[in-house]
Structures are given as C-alpha cells and as structure tokens.
Amino acid sequence: MKISNPVSFNRSTMTRMAPKIGQYIILTLLVIPFVYPFWWMMINSLNTPDQIFGMPRLLPVSWKWSNYTEAFAYQPFAKQFLNSLYIASLVTMGNLFISGLAGYAFAKMKFKGKNVLFLLLLSALMMPIEVTLIPNFFFMKSLSLIDTHIPLILIPIFGAQGAFTTFMTRQFFITIPDELEEAANLDGLTPFNTFVKIIVPISTPVFSATAILSFLYSWNSFLEPLVFNDNISLFTIPLALANFNDSYGLPQWHLQLAAATASVLPILIVYVIFQKKIINAMAFSGLKG
Amino acid sequence: MTGIHKKKVTPYIFIAPQMVGYLLFVLGPLIAVLVYSFQDRNLLTGINQFVGLQNFSKMFRHDPIFWKTIGNTITFSLGQVPLNILLSLAIAIMLSRQFRGVGFFRTLFFSPVVTSAVAWAIVWKFLLQGGEQGAVNALLGIIGIQGPNWLFEPGWAMFSVIINRVLKNLGMNVIIFLAAVMNLPQHYYEAARIDGAGRIRIFLQITVPLLMPTLLMVTIITVIGSLKVFDTILLLTAGGPSNSTMVLVYYIYYQAFQFFQYGYASAVALVLFVFVLVLTAIQWSTRKRISHYEN
Numbered sequence: 001m002k003i004s005n006p007v008s009f010n011r012s013t014m015t016r017m018a019p020k021i022g023q024y025i026i027l028t029l030l031v032i033p034f035v036y037p038f039w040w041m042m043i044n045s046l047n048t049p050d051q052i053f054g055m056p057r058l059l060p061v062s063w064k065w066s067n068y069t070e071a072f073a074y075q076p077f078a079k080q081f082l083n084s085l086y087i088a089s090l091v092t093m094g095n096l097f098i099s100g101l102a103g104y105a106f107a108k109m110k111f112k113g114k115n116v117l118f119l120l121l122l123s124a125l126m127m128p129i130e131v132t133l134i135p136n137f138f139f140m141k142s143l144s145l146i147d148t149h150i151p152l153i154l155i156p157i158f159g160a161q162g163a164f165t166t167f168m169t170r171q172f173f174i175t176i177p178d179e180l181e182e183a184a185n186l187d188g189l190t191p192f193n194t195f196v197k198i199i200v201p202i203s204t205p206v207f208s209a210t211a212i213l214s215f216l217y218s219w220n221s222f223l224e225p226l227v228f229n230d231n232i233s234l235f236t237i238p239l240a241l242a243n244f245n246d247s248y249g250l251p252q253w254h255l256q257l258a259a260a261t262a263s264v265l266p267i268l269i270v271y272v273i274f275q276k277k278i279i280n281a282m283a284f285s286g287l288k289g
Numbered sequence: 290m291t292g293i294h295k296k297k298v299t300p301y302i303f304i305a306p307q308m309v310g311y312l313l314f315v316l317g318p319l320i321a322v323l324v325y326s327f328q329d330r331n332l333l334t335g336i337n338q339f340v341g342l343q344n345f346s347k348m349f350r351h352d353p354i355f356w357k358t359i360g361n362t363i364t365f366s367l368g369q370v371p372l373n374i375l376l377s378l379a380i381a382i383m384l385s386r387q388f389r390g391v392g393f394f395r396t397l398f399f400s401p402v403v404t405s406a407v408a409w410a411i412v413w414k415f416l417l418q419g420g421e422q423g424a425v426n427a428l429l430g431i432i433g434i435q436g437p438n439w440l441f442e443p444g445w446a447m448f449s450v451i452i453n454r455v456l457k458n459l460g461m462n463v464i465i466f467l468a469a470v471m472n473l474p475q476h477y478y479e480a481a482r483i484d485g486a487g488r489i490r491i492f493l494q495i496t497v498p499l500l501m502p503t504l505l506m507v508t509i510i511t512v513i514g515s516l517k518v519f520d521t522i523l524l525l526t527a528g529g530p531s532n533s534t535m536v537l538v539y540y541i542y543y544q545a546f547q548f549f550q551y552g553y554a555s556a557v558a559l560v561l562f563v564f565v566l567v568l569t570a571i572q573w574s575t576r577k578r579i580s581h582y583e584n
Contacts, residue, residue, distance in 0.1 A: 054421060054422060121308065
C-alpha cells in the first residue's frame, strides 16, 4: 500500500523518522544505568582513592596503573583467579559428562522406574541450594572437606545445576533419531561408546550452552564459597572482591575497583565475542525456573 | 544371556552418578534440614539436642526480626517484580523491531547478567554513597536535588537494593520476552490490521493475551529468584540499617554462620523451602493449563 503523495512526502518521512529517533533516545537513556557502572568502574580503577568520589569523570585523572599491581599484591589475587578458573572448569566438565550421561539414559533408554527417577531428579531444580546449605556444611565438615574446593566442585555437579543439565541434555537427545544408535549398535559399539563417539559430536549446541551456564554459575557463585572457605588463598574471585579491606576493616577502594575490573573485563570480552551463544543459553536457563 | 543382562544394567550405570549425587547433596540434606529444625545444634560443643518445636515457636512468636525478615522479603519481591516485568517487557518490545543497532542495545542490556552480582554491587556501593560523594548524588546535585544517603537510611536502603537487583537481572527477562515476542504468530496481526485496529488495541488485545503464558512464567521465576537474594544484600547493606534490608537467605546465613544457631537457621530455611514449593506448584499448574490451551 505505498501510494506516494508528493505533497505530503516531507511530512510522512518526518512522521516516520520521529518515532525512530524517539526510540533511539529512549533506549539510550534506559541503557545508561546498565552500562555506565562498567565505565565508571574501569575509569576509577585507575584513580587514587580520593579521586573516586564526587562528580563522575569521563576519563581517569591519574592513570594509576599501579592500582592493578597493588591489587594483585594485596591478596593472592592471581591464585584466587586460578582457583575460580579451575573450579569453574572442573564443574563444567563434570557437569557435561555426568549429567550428559544421565540425560542420555533418560532420553534414549528404556528402564524400570525411569519416570519416577526423572521426576525425582527434576525436583532438585526447585530446591534452592540455600535450603540445603546447612546440612551440606555439616556433611562436608564431617568429611573434613571444609576449607577445600571439593564442596564447590561437588555440589554444583550433583545438585540443582547437575539436574538442570540432565534435563537440558535430555530434551536435546530426544530429538536425535533412533536410527543413528541402531546403526552404531549394528557396528558393535557399546552404549557408552555410542554416547561418546556418535551422540556427543552431534550434540555440540546443547553441550556448549550447558557449558556456558555451568561455567558462569560456578564463576559467579558467592554463598557457597563464603560458607565453605575461610582461607584467603582458597578464595574464589567473588569472595576476593568482597575482601579488599585493610587490617582496620577499611575498604581499599581503588584496589577493589582494579580487582573488580580485572575480574569483570575477561568475562565481558568473552561475552561480546560469543554473545549470541551466551544469550541463547541464558534465555534457556531462564525457562528452568 | 550376558548381553541382555548388560543391557538391563546399562541405563542404571549411566544415571547412577547423578542419582547418587542427588541423594547425597540434595535429597539427604533436605531431610536433614527438617531434622535439624527440631534440634539445638551447637558446633562448638558438638551437642545436637532434640528440642521439639522450640525453634518454630521462637521463630513465629518470639523473634520480631524473623517477621521483619518475612516482611522485607515480601517488600523486596513486590518492589522488584513489577518493575522488572514491566520494564523488561517494554524494552523487549522496543528491541523486537528491526532497526540499525538493535543488536548493540541487546548486548548492552544483557551485560550485567553475565557479570557477578558481587562486582555489580561493589560498583553500585560507590555510586550510591551519601552526601555529594557518590556519583548518583553528584549528578542529582546538578539539577538541584539533594540525594539521600541511599544505603544507610532505612527507607532508601530497600529501594536501593531493589533497583540494584532489577538492573542486574533485567536483561535476562528482556531476552525471554524478546524470544516470545518474536515468535508471536503474525497472522493475528495481519487480520487485526485489515480490520483497522489501532496500535494500542492490537497491543492490548493481541500481544498481551498471547504473551500471557510467558508473562506468568517469567513472573514466577522472578519472584523465586527474588526470594533467594543474598550477595546483593550482603555487599550493599549487610541487612541494615536496623534490619531494614534483612531478607530470608541473608537471615539464614546470619543465624547459621555468624550466630551459629544452626537448628534455628534450619527452621528458617524450611520457610524458604515452603515459599519456593508453593510458587513452583503454581508455576507447574499454570504450565499444565497453558499447554492444555495450546493443544
């Protein structure tokens, strides 16, 4: 229905453009509180403590790069960074393997009690880890596992996060046609080898999505490390960030901001590169409830 | 014979690690927390004494902070959820149109979601400093408004943690709504346009009803999430001032790991469990009804 009327042409482009420009203005105003804190954090990670406060600046005043070296010297931040990295990696791998295997059995195999067991496992999805934290603390204590990383690795793999990965992988495996496995069976592959050699390679979409979720879950988790670890050299990044206080309990603001920037920036960069994958994975996780 | 035997066992071997882990770290602890709630557990003396309903009577009858905590948790949810849902739906609808830079905006709105709540709260703690110290008040000062001491005044502290949490998690709901809006069946819209329906009418009579299932689901997810808020509170206000931001999970943590009242904290944890259970039940029943409609 494009009837161009030369007289009203100017006017109609105006009315067509106006909402568009308005939309840009509204979105830009709305997005500021979501984005500006990151900019503020980066700028002030390069300032002295007294330059941090007052009227916000657009650029750092003193470009004090030594804040970063000081932050890494203040507590074993490099070690804490590695702690987070290896814990999140182990959680991710354990999650994919153990939950993937279970998800495969629930999707493709027939066995007694399947539905009951699956429902039981699904119930973990609605179980807040906060509810079971105290018994888990006593359990870990009785095994002398407090002040180790083992609770931070085991609980996400086997708890709600694991149940969620099982659910997610199951939903994907169900869509794989049975003929593939029948062929593998004829070739004499065991179920385990069928899973590893046939199923896993064609399931990268669901595995990469769950990997992202498990990694971010572990990387950002705060309450469990707080409860299970007291020793500063065992801290993960979120704990370390909360811990930039001097011996009098006064916060070391500039160092805290440098450490926060150093921890947030890698995640943001990875996010910008893989944003489509990450957003899709997170959107899916929102559906779990 | 062995082949058949093997086949029967295989699925159980596949699910065994996950199921055993579930028993050890989820179901077992859930039963344990129920047992603990009838005990006085003392880590120092190692005495775990059965005290009957003492924890519950303390909680419901003799602990004003518990009721304050429940009230605060509800305030936090009621404050957070409508703001989050309305704003994320509006942003999702704006971002569902095709225009230059739409992907850029999506990326930006979502970026706090991938960031740790700890880093997010730390930065906002600076921005919300009182006087002219914090950036927020400094900017308000330009237009002649003297901002409050956001995190240290009882009325404003709750407001501040609500806003902080909304900004942190909103991107998530934007993405869920966006997916739903983009998948709306287009033929309804074409029919409505042919009938000459206006934009507002189309929105209210087509978009909103079609989005209802998603809206319900997102609302419940957001409520459950808001019941579990912890790191934001710990870092911004530590439950203060004068317990005005003390919420359920923070209270559980405080009673158990600061005050060593493990039995009492377990009783409070059960309250959280019941809340989540009820909400999940509502979610499942609505989901059932919705899938019934779809069929």
